[in-house]
Amino acid sequence: MKSLVRAPSSVGAMNRVCLLLLVGALLALPWADLALYPVDPWQELGRIGHGLLLPAWDEPRILLEAVGQTVAFALLAVVISAPAGLILAMLFHWRLVRVFCATIRSVHELFWGLIFMQLYGLSATTGLLALLVPFAGMFAKVFAEIFEQQARDPALTLAPGLAIGKRYAYTLIPQALPALLSYTRYRFECALRSSAILGFIGLPTLGFHLETAFKQGQYAEAGTLLWAFLVLIATTRFWLRPWLLPVYLPVAAWLLPDTIGFSNGGYFWQFVSEDIWPATLRTGDLVGTLDWYGRMLSEQVWPGLLQTLLLTQLALVLTAGVALLVYPLATYALAGPLLRWPGRFLLLVLRSIPEMVLAFVFMLLCGPSGLPAVLALALHNGGLIAFLIANASDAEQQASRQRPDDPRGLLRYAYIETPRRFPALLALLFYRWEVILRESAILGILGITTLGFYVDSAFEELRYDRAFLLIAVTALLNVWVDAVSRRLRHWARPEYHARLRCRQPYRAC
Template identity: 55%
Template structure:
């Protein structure tokens, strides 16, 4: 418990030290009028034409379903050889780049097409699945494996010992990733793909908050009903998924023809500085130094500042939110309070950070505050939901206290290590999301990456994306070490 307390104190101190250096100014002088209009839109939502709403929802689901199916299959294969350092580095590299950045990259090759939408999710999710599936396999019993002959090949060992034990956890995790993919598919609309996010962004920019509210409610319903329309107990998922996949491929929008010459040019010419292509090593070195010290490092600093503030605020919000939705504090007689709290957590974890940030930008202006609030609210909703489930699985004494004593001396101390582990796990995600929020105008790495793509400076964009990926890999590695220290 001492290590947990010291770690929490260290993160809090770092966050406090970050405050003077972060851009936390409210630029909107009177946000109340905008808030009132947004509130009125939520109270009186309206929906776009049924054909537009249905088409955007179908494309959103189609991108997510095809991408998750492909990524889960590829991740399963990579998990088989995850002991290889090359595979681990490859998986870490592709998952370190956010889906929106992958979308911007593939858009230069495939345009605003279905290929771009699917690959933008499939590529990073493959790295995530590979890592998680490998970790799930490592947690399984070695007894069945020890019963095999020493001459048994690795593939047979995998399919006859590790996979049968791991399968239930893998299926459960794939369900969770599908929900994440729906959020990713939605925010791809912010770069022009025809998912729900495209119409959301348009409605917000035009001040049509009633229509934006209707679109958000449609997305909430989509997320909340997954267990009924997708993972149903009446019809086997093994029957439904192939049918849904076929329908998803049929529903994909048409993609333009991509010529091999354009792909080759992008990979061999566009993403490299001209000085390097001309063989001028001195000029190329000067170019990279300029990009690193004048662009990347200042943006990296802003990204780290905002992510650290968001991380600590997330932790504080989780400790505030989770008891209201848990049976450990509110038994059956308080089901109304618990039901309202769980609905709130569903909304918080379902709304992508990008949408939260977009709304806060309208209210508060283009500072770091919208990013911090958006990241903290979304991640607090997700971690609180997981902590509620964990707190309800603990067996408590019959004479346990109630109220505030129950919170401070019984439940929270017992779930606190798990809470810190979840927070550290989301740390890398918060870093990734902090970077991409720059697409909305916040001066993180994403701001300069998006600007580079708009200026057709693919060399600068790729360099900054690599910097972002290295940052994520470093934070992920540090987070794993800290989590390992907590478990000892």
């Protein structure tokens, strides 16, 4: 007698991946620093809410300068990093290029800012390099993935031995141009958020004034800054036009801030050859070097690494929960043509406010623990994923007519919309995993004991050897998480299991 054994299904794989992530988050709960401190959150929330409802700002010139410098850093960084990423994407088949791109994008923009600040002071050079270096790696990765999705047939018409630049120019780039431009516009929105939080290390963008306003309890001024940033993000599609770039670029260069401190790179060689290495290593003391690395591992690397991983895992699972909870509020099929607009505004707020700003607010309410970081990361990334999922739902709703017997309300959410959106949601969650890890590390600047806390302390004490080691550990951790998420994303894809079924659909036992 013969029995039929089915190949593994994609649904089963996605369920196992979700269960794995959930178990990891539950295991992280007892060890994560999620303590609540005795504060009066309701009084503080009332003051923040009052500031948001009644914003005020006495010096409009300073506000306009902060907005202009935020846009200037973002625009110039994207204009430089996008072509650099395109060139790197053409060479992405080389392992050395892939490793280089993974390394530079795995270090957060604020970490790059702290590094370049030691060389160029608080200058425009520091801000631009802090953004364009990791952005070039991100552009390279995503552009290379977009090129992989294009048809290869047009390349068969080209002469053998044609230069790689011409091959891309005649085949892949024209095919992929809409996707390349779409991602570049999205990356500019990310650049605006990153440019804003450069203010947390002293550059005069919106984040600088926002941090000052929150620390001084001037919530009306903070509300003005937040509203200005939300309007800036919401109106990007109206004022960011390619034909206006020749006007924007010189204005952006003119708006860049003046240098505070030193601005030449003469210190560069001493920095990379001496300052970032422990003194015992420079003198050839092997025993002392091993002892230094051992103490760093036990006192800073391991505690910071553990908290970063624990908070990342909790934030990752909570991000999925937030996305599943809020995406129906912005969809035509579930919220309707009128009620979806308040939902879309909520998603605009969640995805526009940087995690650093959200964490700063939650620290005022909950105290200095890992809980503000988890909440900030989950709300921001969950809002971003929900926005993309809601857009996909609306696009499908417009392309196909709803059947009269289709369920509505919670039944439609549970049996139609969520099953259709869940594979894309899971893929986006894995894409954001690396970002969540980078943000978990950098939130240590606010006093949360992740790797960023020890990095910031090392820079404050001018211990560049410690800072370099901790940043290198952060980069390696990001590269590892990126590899794991890519493997899980590949494993959970329906087409992967479809190929398995094609290879071995049934077998006789």
